[in-house]
Structures are given as C-alpha cells and as structure tokens.
Amino acid sequence: MKSLIAELNRHNYLYYTLDTPELTDKEYDKLYDRLLELERESGVILPSSPSKRVGGELLKGFAEHRHKARLWSLDKAQNKDDLMAWYNRAVKLVDQYNNNHPDDPLPPLSFVVELKFDGLTLNLTYDNGELVQASTRGSGVVGESILPQVRTIRSVPLSIPYSEGMIEVQGEGLMFLSVLEEYNRTAAEPLKNARNAAAGALRNLNPAVTATRKLDAFFYNVGYADHLQFTDHQEMVIFLKDNHFKVNPYIKFLHSIEEVAEEVERIAETRLQMDYLIDGSVVKITDMRTREVLGYTDKFPRWAVAYKFEAEEATTRLLSVVWNVGRTGKLTPLARVEPVELAGVTVQNCTLNNIGDIERKNLKFALGSEVYIRRSNDVIPEILGKVTDEQDGQEILYPETCPSCGSTLEQKGAHIFCPNKLGCRPQLIERITHFASRDAMDIDTFSIATAEQLYDSLGVNDPSGLYYLTFDQLITLERFGTKKAEKLLAAIEKSKTRDLSSFLFALGIPNTGKKTTSMLADHYRSLDRLMEATQEELVALPDIGGIVAESIVTFFGDPLMRESIKRMLDAGVTPQAEERHEVINTDSIFNGQTVVLTGTLHKMSRDDASKKLEALGAKVTGSVSKKTDIVVAGENAGSKLTKAQELGIRIIDNEDEFMKLLGEEPEEA
Structure with a gap:
C-alpha cells in the first residue's frame, strides 16, 4: 500500500503541479483501484492515501487551530508614492543597522514581486513529511481546521520529501476561472465568482462538496520550521518546488525599486488575462537576515508590502431593497446603497440574489446599517454581509404580492415567484426580449424597448404574438416608419427557420442554457419528441440532473407554454434539428483533437x-x-x-x- 501510495502521489504531482503526466488516465485508475481494493481488504487507510481526497463524512463543525507561527497581514500601497514611502522606511532602517554594525552590514536591498491571489489563505502543517493539519488564516494566531476539505485539492501534497520535524507552509486556495466557467455550465445554482466559490467550498462542512469545486492552490511561504533556515527568498522557493508544492510561475527577482514599480504596473495591466483572480501584487525584500533585522510592527512585517489594485471592497450603508421580476417570474432583490467609490466607479446598486442570500449574510435586519460590498469580476457589486453582527437595522420585508401585477407570490426554496404568466408586464417583456435575442431567434434590430412598445400599444404578451404582427399595426406606432416596420417584419419572417437548438433556447426553459438546449436538440432531433420526454429519460442524458429534468418536463407540461408553441408552429415556425456533421477529412490536423x-x-x-x-x-x-x-x-x-x-x-x-x-x-x- 505504501508503495502504491508513493507511486500515485508522484503521478498526482506530475499531473496537477508540473503538468507533465507520465500515465494515461486508464493506467492511473488501474493503480488507484488496486489501492482501494487493498484498503477494503485491510480496513486500513494510510494518512497520505489519495483515497482521502474524495471527501469523507459530513463534519459537525470547525475546530480551532493555533498556528505555530503567526500569519501576518501586509501593509498596503495603492500607488507609486505609497510604494516609495515603504521603500524609504526600509532603506532608513537598513542604513541605521549598517551604521551600528559596520563589520557585519546587511546586503544591498533586492526584491521579489509575487502575485497577490484573491482566494482563501491556507496554512498547512507537515510533521515528518506527512500532512497532519490544514487551517484558515483566522485571526493570524488561531484559525479553523479544514484538513478534510484541503485534502480534496489535488495540487496539495499529502506527503513531502522533507521529513525532519514540523513545518508550516502558507498558500492560497483558488478556483480557476476556467473551472468556474465549466462548473456553471451544468450547475443548478451557478456560482457568482471564483473567490466566494473557493472560500465557500473550503468552509463547507461536507468535504464531498469541496471536491466537486476542483480547487487548486499556489504556495509561497514557509512560516515555521523546526530545523530549517533559508538565506534568501530564492532558497525558500526552491525548497517549496523540491517538496512538490505548486508555486506560481510568476515570480520576479529585481534589484531596484524602480524595476519593482514598473513590474507592479505591468501586473495591473495584465491581470484580466489570468485564469485566476488576483487583487494586487506582493513586494518583499529577498534577504532573510534583512527581514529579521527589520522585524514587524504590531500588525505588519516591515520587509513586505501589498501593492493593491483599485479597491474591490468597500463599506457603505444599505438604504433600501427593491424586488425586480424576471422572465421566469422569479423576483430578485436589488439593494440601494449610499454612493461609494469602488474600483474607479460610483456604486449605488448591489445584487442580493434571493431571500436565502439575505438570511445567510445576516442582512434580514440590516436596512440603515453598514455593510461590506465587493466588486465581482467587473459586474454589479454584491453585498458580502453586515459590518457588525448586531441586528441594529430595520427589517428587509419580503414581498407577499408581485410589485408589478399584484399577484400573490409563491416561494420555492430560497426564491420567490410571481405565477401570473399572462399578465405580469416585466416577466412578459423579458420573455419576449430573450426570445428575440441573438443566441435565440436572432430577430434583427429587436430590443427591450421594442418589446415594451409592442406590449403596451399592441398587447403582444407572448413571443408567439410576434408572428401575427402586421404592417398596418406597426406603422401606427411611434417612431415606426415604413422602413422600420418592413425591416422588423422581414427579420421576424426570417426567424421562422431557426434551428431547433436556437428555438429551444429562445423558449427560456428554466435552468437550461445554450449548451443544454443544443444537446437536447441533437439527441431528440424533434420538438414533438422532446415535449413528450419523461423526467427519467432526461436524467439519463449527459449533464442533466434531476432539477434540470424536472424544469424541462414542467415547462412542456404547462398548457400556456404548449399553446404558445402551437401558435408559433401554426404561424409557420419550423424548428428543425441541424444535420449531423460527418467527418469529411480524416487527414485533417483537427481530426480526433x-x-x-x-x-x-x-x-x-x-x-x-x-x-x-x-x-x-x-x-x-x-x-x-x-x-x-x-x-x-x-x-x-x-x-x-x-x-x-x-x-x-x-x-x-x-x-x-x-x-x-x-x-x-x-x-x-
């Protein structure tokens, strides 16, 4: 078993850390299955077994863990002046030391620039080469034990070659953006951003959930060691790599602060091209003896500084919450906050997702209170939570009737819905706009303003109504001349021959996206066949779970939806599955790729x-x-x-x- 574990962990390291696999997936699985067989036969699972990565039993809570060495925060620089101020303080302290110790001066200052990852700080403890503990940063002195969760991260070594006592290694747990994108393709509840996805997974009491997020990690510091010292940062990085820790390839060793200033600006310009979130860069003095001499303030090391990008988090006051109705009838809360500068723009609105989000973030009694807000990937910011734990604000009242049509609302899980599919203006307008959009029926020149005008003036309250519009009707509308009316009618006529995949996406079936509707069209090849599909049939298809299958069956079982589809077909809409593409050139470099x-x-x-x-x-x-x-x-x-x-x-x-x-x-x- 030890031999198998050593071999499997080596191949894990080659695959997940070095990206140089030596085995095929099938060959790896054969070794892994043999290990599982031995573990079942013996009833023993060794500490470094890769079988521990899949996530075990549901945990009851997080135990406290006291770090061997403090995890320090970093002082912040937000512009070149701040950076130079930090540098000048360090130069002054070094000069003072050298004047007092002329026989043993510190070397000239040199620097390392690393990325400041935007994930969750990890502190790993290895005892004689075995991973025995993993925790969050917490207060810097005491964190929360998350060892079962961290074991699910494939780039975290479960054992390392160094086996001379205890060491603590710090890094950052991350969800890569491409992994987040892939996860959201099939997720019933898509994740909002990579940072919260990683932090939420690592603090989830069910490690099996953590495993589904396919997290990664980069490591950058040895914070404590029983029998280990480094002369400079380069030595520490080599140690991390030699012990199979995944070190980010971006590390710059520079000799002047001018080079450092140029480098941090270069990082700011290229950060959006990276496959993970960063919120700045970290500048450190490389020489370890200099670090020891410079020491620490009450809060920060004097030998390092975080060069932050424009603020991505801020505090402001929650003023009110309004509820907007979408095309599926779902009501989404939108928070109005006191205007605050965030990442170079003035923010007044923030997303709140649903009532579950409000309660999970302790915002139920937060009107008028200070809240944290965060920019998520350059889109509308979200509220992270209250600044204080006290219920010191007014209550956010959940609506009982639709703010648009007055219908009694229905609650399904954490979401509230308006059931009025025929008379609720905003959901009807959104549904028509989505139907006509580029990825759907691609009706040229159509916009939400057009949908509003057709609804208000001509009573078009369903996508099928578009196919019964006449020139005489359109010409009576404001800002509709002959040319515009003819162009819209021609675009609607052209849309009648859109393929089945586009038509299914245009219908707006809840919990389905473009990829799902394309797969459905390719599998069923017929609208009639899909409309009669059972939930059991659908669940058997790739990437379709119970929630999505239920949504599809419920949608096509709704008499209103079936009538709408019938009216479209009667008007000449002919959604046909695209012809399957046969391979026409097996000699192409793309064949099999x-x-x-x-x-x-x-x-x-x-x-x-x-x-x-x-x-x-x-x-x-x-x-x-x-x-x-x-x-x-x-x-x-x-x-x-x-x-x-x-x-x-x-x-x-x-x-x-x-x-x-x-x-x-x-x-x-």
Missing part, C-alpha cells in the same frame, strides 16, 4: 468555425484543460489563451492560417 475557440474571429462566426471543426472530426469544447489539444485564438483572447500558454497547448492565433487548415480560402478582410 479537442479544440477550444476563444476571442473574436473576423472572417467567420464562432458557430460556423465550430461546425467546420466538427466536420473535420474535432471535439469543440468551451474551456481549456490538460485534455485540450489546440486553442484557436482570435482577437482579444483572454484567460483561455493565458491558460493554454501556461499548459503549453498548441495555439493557432492567425486567422488566415486557421482558415487554410479548415480547407477554406481566406478572403481579404
């Missing part, structure tokens, strides 16, 4: 490119992983291109070359 498209292509649409690739035998996927063979990068490619570069995946970034490989003659742009 997994391909990811990213960025903007100018000479063909992404959909057309996907179809051509599939016709050449490729499998087109949405996210980059170790199993990706080729990435086609158009203009403004972002995190997927960065991930491909990190993994050493073949990249095609010339569109003319891509078209030639497809067998197409590139046209002049």
Whole structure:
C-alpha cells in the first residue's frame, strides 16, 4: 500500500503541479483501484492515501487551530508614492543597522514581486513529511481546521520529501476561472465568482462538496520550521518546488525599486488575462537576515508590502431593497446603497440574489446599517454581509404580492415567484426580449424597448404574438416608419427557420442554457419528441440532473407554454434539428483533437468555425484543460489563451492560417 501510495502521489504531482503526466488516465485508475481494493481488504487507510481526497463524512463543525507561527497581514500601497514611502522606511532602517554594525552590514536591498491571489489563505502543517493539519488564516494566531476539505485539492501534497520535524507552509486556495466557467455550465445554482466559490467550498462542512469545486492552490511561504533556515527568498522557493508544492510561475527577482514599480504596473495591466483572480501584487525584500533585522510592527512585517489594485471592497450603508421580476417570474432583490467609490466607479446598486442570500449574510435586519460590498469580476457589486453582527437595522420585508401585477407570490426554496404568466408586464417583456435575442431567434434590430412598445400599444404578451404582427399595426406606432416596420417584419419572417437548438433556447426553459438546449436538440432531433420526454429519460442524458429534468418536463407540461408553441408552429415556425456533421477529412490536423475557440474571429462566426471543426472530426469544447489539444485564438483572447500558454497547448492565433487548415480560402478582410 505504501508503495502504491508513493507511486500515485508522484503521478498526482506530475499531473496537477508540473503538468507533465507520465500515465494515461486508464493506467492511473488501474493503480488507484488496486489501492482501494487493498484498503477494503485491510480496513486500513494510510494518512497520505489519495483515497482521502474524495471527501469523507459530513463534519459537525470547525475546530480551532493555533498556528505555530503567526500569519501576518501586509501593509498596503495603492500607488507609486505609497510604494516609495515603504521603500524609504526600509532603506532608513537598513542604513541605521549598517551604521551600528559596520563589520557585519546587511546586503544591498533586492526584491521579489509575487502575485497577490484573491482566494482563501491556507496554512498547512507537515510533521515528518506527512500532512497532519490544514487551517484558515483566522485571526493570524488561531484559525479553523479544514484538513478534510484541503485534502480534496489535488495540487496539495499529502506527503513531502522533507521529513525532519514540523513545518508550516502558507498558500492560497483558488478556483480557476476556467473551472468556474465549466462548473456553471451544468450547475443548478451557478456560482457568482471564483473567490466566494473557493472560500465557500473550503468552509463547507461536507468535504464531498469541496471536491466537486476542483480547487487548486499556489504556495509561497514557509512560516515555521523546526530545523530549517533559508538565506534568501530564492532558497525558500526552491525548497517549496523540491517538496512538490505548486508555486506560481510568476515570480520576479529585481534589484531596484524602480524595476519593482514598473513590474507592479505591468501586473495591473495584465491581470484580466489570468485564469485566476488576483487583487494586487506582493513586494518583499529577498534577504532573510534583512527581514529579521527589520522585524514587524504590531500588525505588519516591515520587509513586505501589498501593492493593491483599485479597491474591490468597500463599506457603505444599505438604504433600501427593491424586488425586480424576471422572465421566469422569479423576483430578485436589488439593494440601494449610499454612493461609494469602488474600483474607479460610483456604486449605488448591489445584487442580493434571493431571500436565502439575505438570511445567510445576516442582512434580514440590516436596512440603515453598514455593510461590506465587493466588486465581482467587473459586474454589479454584491453585498458580502453586515459590518457588525448586531441586528441594529430595520427589517428587509419580503414581498407577499408581485410589485408589478399584484399577484400573490409563491416561494420555492430560497426564491420567490410571481405565477401570473399572462399578465405580469416585466416577466412578459423579458420573455419576449430573450426570445428575440441573438443566441435565440436572432430577430434583427429587436430590443427591450421594442418589446415594451409592442406590449403596451399592441398587447403582444407572448413571443408567439410576434408572428401575427402586421404592417398596418406597426406603422401606427411611434417612431415606426415604413422602413422600420418592413425591416422588423422581414427579420421576424426570417426567424421562422431557426434551428431547433436556437428555438429551444429562445423558449427560456428554466435552468437550461445554450449548451443544454443544443444537446437536447441533437439527441431528440424533434420538438414533438422532446415535449413528450419523461423526467427519467432526461436524467439519463449527459449533464442533466434531476432539477434540470424536472424544469424541462414542467415547462412542456404547462398548457400556456404548449399553446404558445402551437401558435408559433401554426404561424409557420419550423424548428428543425441541424444535420449531423460527418467527418469529411480524416487527414485533417483537427481530426480526433479537442479544440477550444476563444476571442473574436473576423472572417467567420464562432458557430460556423465550430461546425467546420466538427466536420473535420474535432471535439469543440468551451474551456481549456490538460485534455485540450489546440486553442484557436482570435482577437482579444483572454484567460483561455493565458491558460493554454501556461499548459503549453498548441495555439493557432492567425486567422488566415486557421482558415487554410479548415480547407477554406481566406478572403481579404
């Protein structure tokens, strides 16, 4: 068993940390299955067994863990002036020391610049080479024990070569953005952002849930060691790598503060291209003896500083909560807050998700109270929670009737719904707008303003009503001349021949996205067959769970939806499944390859490119992983291109070359 564990952990390290696998998945599984067999036969599971990574029993709570060495916060610099002020203080202290110790001076200052990851700090304890504890940062002195959760992170070594006593190693638990994107493709409740996804997973009392998030981790510090000292930061980084810890490839060793200032600005400019969240960079003095001499203030080490990006978190006052109705009838709370500057913009509105979110964040009695808000990936900020634990504000009242139509609301889990599918203005307008959108029926020039005008003036309260509009009706509307009316009618007529996948997406079936509707269209090949599908049939399909299956069956079982679909079909809408693409060129470099498209292509649409690739035998996927063979990068490619570069995946970034490989003659742009 020890031999098998050593071999499996070595292959884990090669795969998850070095990205240089030596075994196929099948070969690895054979070794792993043999270990499980031995564990069942013996009734023994050794501490470093990879079988512990899957998540065990539900925990009752988190135990406190006192760190061997304090985990310090970092002083912050938000501009070059702050950085220079930190540097000048360090120079002054070094000069003072050298003047007092002329025979043993400190070396000239040199620096290391690292990324400041935006995840959850991890403190791992190894005793004689075995992982025996993992905890959160907590107060810096005492954290919470999360060992079962951390064991599920494949890049965390369960044992290390160094076995001379106890050490503590610090790092950051993260959910990569590409992993978050892939997770949300099939999640019944999509995760809002990668930081909260990682933090929530690591503080979940069910380690099996943590395992489903496929978290990763980078390590950057040895905070405590019984029998270990380093002369500089380079030595410590080499130690971490030699002991199988995953160290981020971005580390810059620099000799001047001017180089440091340029580097932190470069990081700020490129951070959005990374496949993980960072909220700044960390600047440290490299020499360990200098660190010891400079020491600490009450809060911070004097030898390090965090160069922060524009504030992503702030405190403000919660003023009110309004409830907006969406196309499915779901009411979403929107918080109004006192205006506050956040990441360079003035924020007045924040998302609150649902009533479960309000209660989980202790916001039920928070009106008028101070709250923390955070910007999530450059979209509308969200409220993280109250500044204090006291219920010192007014109560957020949950509506009992729809704020738009007055219907009595229904609660399903953490969500509130308006059941009035025929007379609730905002959900009807949203439904029509979604139906006409580009990824759906692609009705050219259509907008939410058009939907509002058609609803208010012509009584169009269902997508099917679009197919019964006449020129004489449209010409009577404000700002509708002859040309605009004819153009809209032509676009509606053209939409009648959209494929089945687009039509299903346009219907707005709850809990389904573009990928799910495309799979349904390809599997059933017929609208009638899908409408009669049972929940048991649907659950058997790839990536369809019980919630999604129930949503599909309930949707097509609704008489209102069936009538709407019938009216569309009667008007000439003919949603047909696209022809299956047979492989036409098995000699193509794309045959049998997994391909990811990213960025903007100018000479063909992404959909057309996907179809051509599939016709050449490729499998087109949405996210980059170790199993990706080729990435086609158009203009403004972002995190997927960065991930491909990190993994050493073949990249095609010339569109003319891509078209030639497809067998197409590139046209002049």
